[in-house]
Amino acid sequence: MTVRLWVYGPLVACAWWLSVRSGAVGASSAAAYFAAGVALWTALEYLMHRYAFHGFAPHYEHHRDPADRRHILAPLWLSLSGAGALWLLLWPATGSAARAALIATGVIAGYLGYELIHLRLHSGRRGGRILRALRKRHFHHHFADERVCYGVTSPLWDVVFGTLPAEPRRLGGARDASSEA
Numbered sequence: 001m002t003v004r005l006w007v008y009g010p011l012v013a014c015a016w017w018l019s020v021r022s023g024a025v026g027a028s029s030a031a032a033y034f035a036a037g038v039a040l041w042t043a044l045e046y047l048m049h050r051y052a053f054h055g056f057a058p059h060y061e062h063h064r065d066p067a068d069r070r071h072i073l074a075p076l077w078l079s080l081s082g083a084g085a086l087w088l089l090l091w092p093a094t095g096s097a098a099r100a101a102l103i104a105t106g107v108i109a110g111y112l113g114y115e116l117i118h119l120r121l122h123s124g125r126r127g128g129r130i131l132r133a134l135r136k137r138h139f140h141h142h143f144a145d146e147r148v149c150y151g152v153t154s155p156l157w158d159v160v161f162g163t164l165p166a167e168p169r170r171l172g173g174a175r176d177a178s179s180e181a
């Protein structure tokens with residue numbers, strides 16, 4: 001995770017500096033594009049987990065061995081090329097390289113938050129009320145029903161798409177079920 005922060009931290013800072021310096025975007029609208037990127041990430045997180053990880057690119061390893069960090073973090077080359085591809089898609093969509101870059105930095109921030117939270121959920125350190133609620137839903141996805149609770153950092157898109165169970169069950173113990181396997 002440290003490597004990711006060292007790679008993406010300067011990248012995001014650089015993208016901000018270049019975008020704002022280009023004069024194409026003011027500071028306050030830059031913040032709005034960034035926020036839009038974070039919101040876009042929450043949707044991407046849901047859609048990727050539901051349709052890629054439980055579709056054409058399954059993440060069986062993570063379900064079989066939830067605490068193994070190698071199966072939690074996405075490979076750096078994959079997330080970097082994903083971020084690059086997203087920027088290239090957003091460029092024509094927003095009509096500006098700077099706007100596209102700022103949205104992409106929001107997506108990257110959301111992505112890093114997701115990796116940190118996902119690691120923490122499987123770490124065995126309980127955390128506060130919000131973390132415990134997120135863990136309860138995520139462990140429901142792991143140990144009770146893989147067809148619900150696809151959102152990791154928020155239940156928002158599970159509510160939107162109707163994949164939030166009425167009563168998530170906390171299964172698998174405080175850490176995870178891998179030690180029993």
Ligand SMILES: [Zn+2]
Nearest residue numbers: 049053059141
């Ligand atoms: Zn899953």
Ligand SMILES: [Zn+2]
Nearest residue numbers: 062066122138
């Ligand atoms: Zn997990």
